[in-house]
Amino acid sequence: MLLNITSRADHLPELSLWPTIPFIRGQDLCQYQDAYGQSRAQQAQEFSRELGALLQGGADPKQSVELLETVDKLIQQGRRQATSGFGMDMLLESSFKAALDRIYDEVHPKTRHISFFNPAPLNELVRELRNQKRQGYLDASLLKGLNAVAWGSYSYSPGCKGEVVAALHFETDKGQTFNFQARGLPESVMHTIASQAFQQFQKTHFPSMVTYRGQKLQLLGSPGAPIGEVSAPRKAEHACQSIQARLPTPGEYVFLSELGDWNGGINAAKGLWALSKERIWAPEMPHPSPVRTADEIHGADIRYVCVR
Incomplete structure (x- = not known):
């Protein structure tokens, strides 16, 4: 193709x-396992057990061997027919x-x-x-x-x-x-x-270029991973500055979430996301505002991406 x-x-x-x-x-791993999944000794022991069960049930010894061989041939024939077709x-x-x-x-x-x-x-x-x-x-x-x-x-x-x-x-x-x-x-x-x-x-691969309010916005991810995680928003801000980029604004986070993972954006509708000036975007905490200060939220992982 x-x-x-x-x-x-x-x-x-x-x-x-x-x-x-x-x-x-x-x-054909099915046939391969059948052929090599057991040693010769194990196969002989299994055949002996099956033959012994038939003899204990009163079957004729000669007919028992022929019956086991016939059943095995029918199984192999059925598998060949099932796998030989186009x-x-x-x-x-x-x-x-x-x-x-x-x-x-x-x-x-x-x-x-x-x-x-x-x-x-x-x-x-x-x-x-x-x-x-x-x-x-x-x-x-x-x-x-x-x-x-x-x-x-x-x-x-x-x-x-x-x-x-x-x-x-x-x-x-x-x-x-x-x-x-x-x-x-x-x-x-x-x-x-x-x-x-x-x-x-x-899925979105970084860098991803999108248009926001008539301007090109380049979504870079974080320096070490597509989505970075930090313990404080200032660390995310410093990380973005190290690659000559910045953190998204609240409006940009909303826009990137609307695009989603399959249209060049990200899924930022849940969790905590870093903003500049020691702030956090918390879309699941809309009241009184999804923009929170770092002092309001403690002990949580904060995610971030960088834009330019």
Whole structure:
């Protein structure tokens, strides 16, 4: 799968994904565990216990051995039939797309940072679907600007309970790699991976540039972490000054909270946040004012971000 990437920040791309995600089947960990989960001695002991139970129940010795061998063959045959069919890659791809769209519909961010784009003519798509083929059309003119690849892998998980271990990988020509993995039933495992990918690419990454009252406001985070924590607002103010920045104003905290984690802002609607001049923004303490002095609040962690 090819991706069309436009830089959103210096370190994180926006992704426009090619509609086909190839999934490679890996080692069958269910069969592997069956084969190597026990030593030969343990397997022999288990077979002896099962045979002994049948003999104690009055079964004929020869028929008991044949019965155990037949049951084992039927189990192996059923597993081979379940894993030999085609379509697991289609299921994983389709469920990933559906889960990702559902997350975007629920959160509804202003700008979508992961999307799918199909440049193939519609008649080509219809022909491939009619022939039960996957979308693979790619014209040389479409390669311009495509600078990343993405692919997936899956394996039947140990335990033999119908689960798969699925992974999704993104690699850009700048050397960036993004990898997501989850374990679960085939019809639901990609929802976990879609959630991981959404959080990775949609959440605010610093620095984040937003427009506040017609002016550009750069959200820098803190010097050592995206969201800093201090015991006093003056420490946060000094930290921001060390990177030639400042603490947000109460109005800026409100605006950044309205943007939220998925639109370039932060979630500052709860907790305590540092303000300049030894003050604290306490949105959950609106009366008489959410702006409090440091003397009013003791023994609490105060969070902060720096802006410029």
